[in-house]
Amino acid sequence: MLVLRRVFLLCCLFSLTVGAFPAAQAQLPSRIQDPKLQEVFAPYWTAETGWATELRLANNLAKAPLSVTPVLRLASGKEIALDPVSIASHGSVSVWVNSSLLKHAPGLLNQPGSYGSVVFRFTSMDARNLHAAAVVSLHGQSVAFHIPAHPLGESEALHRGDRPGSREGIWWQPRPGLTDTLVVSNSGAKTIHGTLSLFDASGKPWRESLSLKSHETRRISVSDLLEKAAFTGNYGGIKFEVAASAPARTLAGIAASKQASRESEPYTHCRFASRIVTPTF
Secondary structure (H helix, E strand, C coil): HHHHHHHHHHHHHHHHHHHHHHHHHHCCCCCCCEEEEEEEEEEEEEEECCEEEEEEEECCCCCCEEEEEEEEEEEECEEEECCEEEEEECCCCEHHHHHHCCCCCHCCCCCCEEEEEEEEEEEEHHHHHHHHEEEEEECCCCCEEECEEEEEHHHHHHHHCCCCCEEEEECCCCCCCCCEEEEECCCCCCEEEEEEEEECCCCCCEEEEECCCCCCCEEEEHHHHHHHCCCCCCEEEEEEEEECCEEEEHHEEEEEEEECCCCCCCCCCCCCCCEECCCCC
């Protein structure tokens, strides 16, 4: 009798287990998401005299190649598409902007104003299938700025609704004769209106309004801003804040670089200093 009860219980458990599978299977997606056009954005490149930019791309897919088209945007937002590159699974490639401009826009090479942002376009299931960065370097000097690229949709996920957002970084002038250059880029298709703020070491603020048109890039002298703010210290904070009504995908990126006032003077303490604080409440 005891054996029969055990067999009966095992049969009941087996029936319950088998019956649970259809419900679990019903929750699985009906099909894999179709690939779609993706964009990954880096806020700065330059090919002005003395500078070079390397675009580094890596394929995160395990079993499929990626075809990626780097597109340079000038400060005005005008686009220059470079040759597409094919990246093997788990592979990586480099694209030198200066060499590419010789083919696509030779008149821009080593010219003032040859700078802007860059967008990487490719078709895949997720923007994170590509890892990309722009590395800006100075000829003849051990100076390089590694500027990571981010999916354009990343800020949209962070900014659901009408919450404000900001980009924050630091300014630093350890001695006279150095210039901080602030680069602010609009990755979106609409004009953004925001507030640019500087802070001294004690937290004292100075602010002014700043607007960027679609895909526009601005370079701003921090020394000029410090003079306007009447700050006399050696370091402080920088913040660009977008109003709550601004579309999330148009939030700006900040790249900070430090360069010497004389070509013969070595560049010191050069690094990319930026952090993202989004959303801000």
